[in-house]
Amino acid sequence: QIQLVEFWGGLVQPGGSLTLSCVPAGNIFNTFTMAWYRQAPGKQRDLVASIDKIGATTYGDSVQGRFTISRDNAKNTVYLHMNMLKAEDTAVYYCNADVVAQVPGLGPTGRKNYWGQGTQVTVSS
Numbered sequence: 161q162i163q164l165v166e167f168w169g170g171l172v173q174p175g176g177s178l179t180l181s182c183v184p185a186g187n188i189f190n191t192f193t194m195a196w197y198r199q200a201p202g203k204q205r206d207l208v209a210s211i212d213k214i215g216a217t218t219y220g221d222s223v224q225g226r227f228t229i230s231r232d233n234a235k236n237t238v239y240l241h242m243n244m245l246k247a248e249d250t251a252v253y254y255c256n257a258d259v260v261a262q263v264p265g266l267g268p269t270g271r272k273n274y275w276g277q278g279t280q281v282t283v284s285s
Contacts, residue, residue: 169279182255
């Protein structure tokens, strides 16, 4: 069983910075595209940024130039570096990843998409 675990959400002042981390827990064989989404109260869940295995990135229009997504393939970890935070960035941030699990004694499974449980980011003075 694979779980995505997000770290380091919290409260930050407008104009401040915060870095989120996401680590898959479980027997990982390989990870592919990893991404961050966010959902504010009463709104749909939207893509913030994504990064593929070789480092190609995509960003939502509202975060372009302020947020940077990166990954460490050796650690299967994805990061979201958030700068110049605004009140409208307040949301629950969710990690998403395509993962191939490793079943002990049997080998790799098929690729599946997983979601983290979400971490709250609040931008307020």
